[in-house]
Every structure is written in structure tokens, then in C-alpha cells.
Amino acid sequence: MLGSRRNFPALTAEPDLVYLDSASGTPCPEPVIAQLTAELRGPAGNPGRGGHPWARGALRRFEDARAAVAAFLGASFPDEVAFTRGATGAMAFLADRWGPAALEDGGDILYCPGDHLSTVRPWLRLAERLRHQGVRAVAYRRDRLGRIDPDDFARALSDRTKVVVATDVHNLHGTRTDLDALAIPPGATVCLDCSQSAGRMPLRLAGSRAELAVVSGHKMFGPPGTGTVYVRRGQHRRIAVDRAAARSGPARHVSPLTDAAEEGSLDGAGAAALASAAAFIDRIGVDLVGGHLTQLAARFAEGAARVGGVTLLGPPVGESRSHSGIAAFTVDGQAGADVAFTLERRGIYVRAGDHCLEGRRDDVVRASFHLYNDETDVDRLLQGLAAAAERD
Template sequence: MVASVRAEGSVTLRSPTPLPAHAHPASAPASAHTPAHVSARIPAPPACEPPGPASIETAAARDPGAVRDLFPALTGDGPVYLDSAATTQKPLPVIEVIEGYHRRHTANSGRGTYPWATTLTRAIEQVRADTARFLHAEPDEVVFTAGATAGLNAVALAWGLTTLTDGDEILYSPRDHASNVYPWLQLRATLAHFGRRVRLVPYRTTALGEADIDDIAAKLGPRTRLLTVSHLHHVYGARNTLEELRGGLDPRVAVCFDCSQSGGHIPVDVRELGADFAVLSAHKMFAAPGTGVLFCHRRIHDQLGPFLPGGNSGVSVRDSALRPARMPQRLEGGTHNIPGILALGAALRVLDAIGIDTIEQHNRMLTRRLVDGMRALPGLRLLPGPAHAPCDTGYGIVSFTLDGITATDLGFVLSELGFLVRTGAHCVPSDTADDAELVAAEADSVRVSTHVYTTAEEIDRFLGCLTTIATEVR
């Protein structure tokens, strides 16, 4: 089978584009290059930030073919990367700023009065301001974390432990990512040790993969204190805004959005969403792993206790107790992931140069192409998501199963043929849902996910390969 599929699914990417020498500051690494023909101008990093990437032309940045040259892992004759929901490829400006930090003036931020340290402190605060603009937030509402999982756990520990009382309720989806499920289970168990019984109330997911608004509305009650939801579901690719509930929620209900999948893919406006909390995963939006963002609305600040008390957390001791610092330092402690935060700043500039709307439109086109090509394949079942939507929608995520072959085996075959996809349960808990049988049936699925560097030609070749496999395993 592999040989016959290989003939139809052979992978031929464009030849590597020579990367001519680029004018960098004298202290920049000689190996850092940005394609000269890709010339969309990325706003230069502020003066306080270590010199970083060069420039690319605006017109080319809005052309996926040219943008692709920003991602060195995708140049040359290599596999087709279709796992951008797991992590995105990294553009040259991000790679260069990380390398630049380690090559030049490595220091700590928030400590020291010498220029290397103060420069980094200003640089990090600039990234905080840039992130706030990206989210339509204020800088003191932006907390840097170790990732989205750390951000959601910070909500549970810094807010939940200090705010929730006996009998309070949390509404959640058991079919969300484990990072938006397990922190609430752990919070419930922790509070129970102190005699506070918190109830977790699951809500349903529709056939479209969206949060069931009617079910949520029916389960909202006088003791509801938190409603948490995925902005863009990591398996179904469905978008949730909760707009039908806006204006009708009790002000005592905090709303938390997991924006791990939406950040860098679609616009994220925390004001429009009505979010009290929101988390981003930097490595899913062109930046580096080990870095994330937690948005905390100002109205919640007085309800937050210190999350990581220690050095650089700003807390002080008063009457044998800790006096919390102002935000965002109240939830930040220890040494920042400095190269990770600088990489986030570079990633935001790349996203701004390309345009979130451009990325969203490109992913929608690819999603519809995928769905249309899969519909007629024998034995293929599309999971809830854009395939079942009544309108033209899609955000770069399509999940499916194929009769006659397990998702794991199919993923292996596709990898051998040069297509890199995600298989398995995709971090959806299988033991927390009321509809456990349905969740178990979806636990072995294949997820295809795209980004702005994915081409229509790659999708067509993937579909050709999948068609051959579907025919042969019948």
C-alpha cells in the first residue's frame, strides 16, 4: 500500500531559497538572515530591546508563498507540516531574537541597574504593552506565565482558592483540553480539604463542536462563580464567543476563555469577549515554548492572591502574612523566561505584519478545501466541527476517523509518506464526561491543522494520498 500511495502522495516542496546576507547590527550573529525577496516590513523592535530581526515587505508578507520563506523548517524538500494546532513553526525573527539574547548581553530583568539588565527590563515591559494591544487589554492586565496550562492553574490557585466558598459552582466542558478541565478538578479537591465543597457542573457540546449555549443558560445558577470555555476548540475547530449570554450574566460570574488555539489564528479581543480571564500559548502563535500569557481583567484584581510568592513577586510580609503586590507582579515570581518573552514580542510583530485577518481567511480557505475533499471518501467520518456547519466557516482544524485503520496507524502511514498530523485523544479527558462513550469513540482520531504557511497545493496532495489510503483499507 505504501508504494502505491507514495506515487500519488509524493512530496515536492519548492527548492530552498538562498538567504543572502542581511544588514544586521554589528553585534548580531553572522548566521542570522532574512530572505531579501520577502520584504514586508516588520516594525523594528523598540530601542530598549536587543537588536532583532530584519525586515520583510508588506505586500509579500500578505502572500502565503512569500511568508513561507520566513520559516526555515519549511524550506527545501521536506515533509508537509499539518500539525500547527500542536505548535507552530518558528519564523526567522523569532529564531534570531532568541539567539540574540543568548549571544549578546545575557542578563536578568527586573534586577540590577547596569545597562544590560535595565535594557531587558524595558524590553519585557514593551512586550507586555504589545501583548496588551494584541488583546485589547491594559498592560497591568497581562501576566507572563510558563504557558496556557500554567495560566489556567494560576486562575484556579490565585483566584479560586481565595474567592470560592462552600456551595459555589464552576461550569466547564469535559470535552475541552485537559488543561481547561483538570485545574478545576484539582481546585475542587483542594478546597474540600478546607471544608469548602465546590461543585463542577459540566455543559454539553453541540453537533457543531460548539459550547451548547442553551445548556449553559439552563445550568447557570445563583451559586455559579466561574464559566470557562475554549475560544477555539483544539479538536473540533469550533469557535465560541458566548455572545448570546453577554449582558445577562450575574456580575459575580467570572468568564474564562482558553485562547490557546485562537491566539495567532483569529482576532482575540478580550473586551469584546467579555472575558475576566484569558490564556494564550506562545508556542502556538509563532513564539517559543515555555511562555504564555494570562489576561486578568482589572475588576478581578482585588480577588487575586499571590501565585508564585518569592523573588521578584513584589510581595511583602505584614503581620506574619504576605501582602500582595500590584498586578501583574502579584502573579509573577522568580526569573522570567526572558528569551521566551522576547520571542513573543518578535512573534507579535510578525503576526501584525502578516495580519490576523489574512491568517484567518487563509485558514478558512484551507479548511473548506479539506472538508470538501474529505466528504466523499469511503469510510471517513468527520468529527464535530466546520464540516457540519451550515455556513462557510473553518479555522484551520479538521479531525476525522477512517474505517479499517486506527488513527495511530494512519498517522504512521501518513508520516512515512511525508504528511505530519496529530493522532490520538488530543488531550481530551476520557473519564470526566457524561457522554463517555462518545468521547471514547473520538479518542482515536486524526487531526489536520494548518496555518498561513500551509499551501493549497499541500492540501490537495494530502487529499490525494488520503483518497488512496481510504480506497485500499476498505
């Protein structure tokens, strides 16, 4: 029983519920809740604000959490990781505080208009702001199945390319980006949105082409509103540090990244709980999680093919070795919200309507599996879809 739902109080409280919206947010398992509670019950020191034992202890636990999360993400050094309020905050931080120095001599930011709004918008705003100094946002496309089209990507590249913004796993299509298959020139910096891959598949940021990355904590069993930003050491010189703000916690200086991204009082409890979420996934084994998600996705794809009128959005399950467990689909002649409503009445929670992308896909429903789902959940979803399709 991989990552059994018994570990998740929110799920055991509702035994008949089939939760298939993990790509939006995952419930917290017992160890994360225990860690968060212990932090809140324990000494209330503000990390790095003050020299007394409570403040020193809080700072030590915060740095321990940083080291644990950095190791989980495969970073070389803890000081390459800072805590943020989710991936949206992390991406805005990169565009606002790393982007201007990286683009001071002008250049192109490559982005995909089909990616999550929080990934794309900060870079479009930056390009607009720096247009006068020759900065442009240049779009590359995904194909019908959500795969980056390598030819179109190559067309967008030029010797002006300075930044490539990419999404590791797409929030709707579930497709994974193979950065190595894209001919990204050595001079360009890759910024990778790992919101949907962290916790679903191994991340080895140190060895990856991405020198910048963002992660959402509440999609990998961490508490709501947590996340991290990764900036490899070689890029730290480009981060704009506000010395006055950084001085608010002199004991806290770890790196230019942490000075800039962790201004003000820190969420020590959230950081410790996110570290315990990483430990929870590591105990199960992220490779096993990936294998489990691939099996569930395959069962769903096979079953969906037998339900008339259901069309899957992403590439065939067998196309990549590891599936993200994110499966979006349409049901002929039905609005996504209606399908979601039919499923909800059967105790199955999915996502429909607004998928945080440019332009609504009112026809599309997304089911996202995680380690607490099993074959029964997939079968219940398929039965629900058969019922929805019959209503047509």
C-alpha cells in the same frame, strides 16, 4: 503567498514536508528566531534583578514585550498580562491563585468535560479542594459536532454560578465558542482558553465577556514553553500574591497579576521573541490569516466528501464565517494511528491517538492548518487519505 513557508527555516529545511500539526505547536519564523538570538547574544542582565545597565535594559525590554503582547491580545492595559510557561501553566495559575478568593463564599464552577485536560483539571482540583466550603464543579456538554449546547449550558447555570470556564476554539472539533450567545449571568466570571484562537483570529479581550484568559505562545509562532495569562484589572484584587516571593524582584512590581505570576527570574528572551511573533502575525494581518484558514478548511471539507469513508468531526465549514483551520476526521474501519502512519510515510504530519481530552479517541486524526500551508498541502492530505481509505 500569505505567510510563505520561506519565512520558516524548519519548513524550508524539509521542502517536501506537509506540516499539519500547528495546533500542537508552530515552527518559529525568521523574525522570532532573530529576536531570540539577539536576546541571547546581547547583554545577559536578569530583568529587574540588579540596578546596573544590563539588568535595567533587560527589564525595559521585558516590559516592552508585555506591552506589545497585551496590545496584540486586545487588552486595555499591559499590566493585565503576565508571561507564563504556556497555557497549561497559565490555567493552573488562575485556578490556584485567583480561584480561592473568587470562591471563598462557595459557588459553582461551570466547565466542559470535553475540553482540553489542561483547561479542565485545575478547576476540578480546586472544586475538590474547596468542597468543604460549598464549591462545586458543574458540567455542561458539547453536542456531537463539538458545539456548546445552549440548552444544556442554561441548565447548568444557576444563581450559584461564579466561574464559567470555556474554550475559545476547541482543539479537536475546531469550533469557536460564541460567549455572547450563552446566557451567562453578569455576576459570573468567564475564564477563556485562547490557546487555539490566538494567531488564528483576532482576539479583543478588553471588549470580550472573558475577564480571565490563557494563551499558548508556541501555537502562535513563539518559542516553545511560552505563553501568557490575562486578568482584567477589576479581578486583580482576588489574586493571591505571595509577598515574600514577589519581593524577589521589587523593581519589577507592575500589578498584583505580574507579582504573582512572574515569581523568580523571568524568561526575557522568550517574552521578547513572543512579542516578535505577535508583530509577525500583525504584519500579515490576523484577519487575512483567518480568511486563509477558512479557504483551506473549505477545500479540505469538499475534497474529503469525495474520499469514501472519511467523516469530518466539526460543524460544516460554512456554519461560521471564520474557520479555525483545525479539521479532525475519522477514516472508516481504521485506527487514527494507522492513518497518521500512512500520511507520515507520505511526508504529512498530523496528530492522532492522544488528543489531551478525557478518554482517548483512537479513531480520530487531526489536521491543523496555518498560514504557511497552501492548497497543495490540502491536496496532498486528500491524496494521502484516499490511499489510507483504500487500505481498508
